[in-house]
Amino acid sequence: MSLSYDPEKLDPGIRPAVELLNRFGVETFESCEGGEGHSFPEPTVRFHGDAGEGYRAVGILLSHGFPVSELRRRWSIEDSWTLTGPYWEVVFLRKLHTEGMLLRMGHRPKLGEPKMVKPRVPRDYLIGGEE
Numbered sequence: 001m002s003l004s005y006d007p008e009k010l011d012p013g014i015r016p017a018v019e020l021l022n023r024f025g026v027e028t029f030e031s032c033e034g035g036e037g038h039s040f041p042e043p044t045v046r047f048h049g050d051a052g053e054g055y056r057a058v059g060i061l062l063s064h065g066f067p068v069s070e071l072r073r074r075w076s077i078e079d080s081w082t083l084t085g086p087y088w089e090v091v092f093l094r095k096l097h098t099e100g101m102l103l104r105m106g107h108r109p110k111l112g113e114p115k116m117v118k119p120r121v122p123r124d125y126l127i128g129g130e131e
Contacts, residue, residue: 013095014043017066021047026057029087033095042069043092054088067093 010018013033021028030046032039047057058071069092075085 011038013097014045014092016096017043017045017061017090017092020060020064020066021045021057024057024060026053026060034092035095043095044089046074046087046089048087054090057088057090061090066096069093 007015007019010031011033013035014031018028018031026047027049028045028047030044032044034040034042034044047053049057054071054073058068061068068090070090072089072091073086074089075083078084
C-alpha cells in the first residue's frame with residue numbers, strides 16, 4: 001500500500017496511530033494530536049470505511065495498547081445544507097508518545113508486516129489464573 005501523505009507532516013502526538021492504522025489498510029484522511037492551537041480538542045483520527053471498519057480499527061489500536069477513549073460514526077453538514085459522510089472518528093485519552101508507542105506496537109521501520117502483540121489483561125479478569 002503506497003502512502004498518500006507525508007508521515008513527517010503528521011502531528012507527533014498522533015503519528016503512531018495513523019501509521020499503525022495505515023499499515024493495516026485503514027484509509028485515514030484527517031488527524032490531529034489535539035490541544036490548544038490545534039483543530040481538535042483531543043487526539044483524533046478520521047478514516048473512511050463501511051459499517052464494520054470502525055470496530056476493526058479500534059480492535060487494532062486496542063490490541064497494540066493505544067489509549068482509545070471513543071469511536072464515533074460521523075456525518076457533517078457543508079454549505080449549510082449538504083450532508084456528507086458517514087465517516088469514522090477515533091479519539092484518544094491523551095497524546096501518543098511516538099517512540100514508546102512504536103516500540104510497543106513492534107515497529108521495525110520498513111521491515112515486513114506489523115507484529116501483533118497480546119493485549120494485557122488485568123489479573124482479576126483472568127479465569128483460573130490463566131495468562
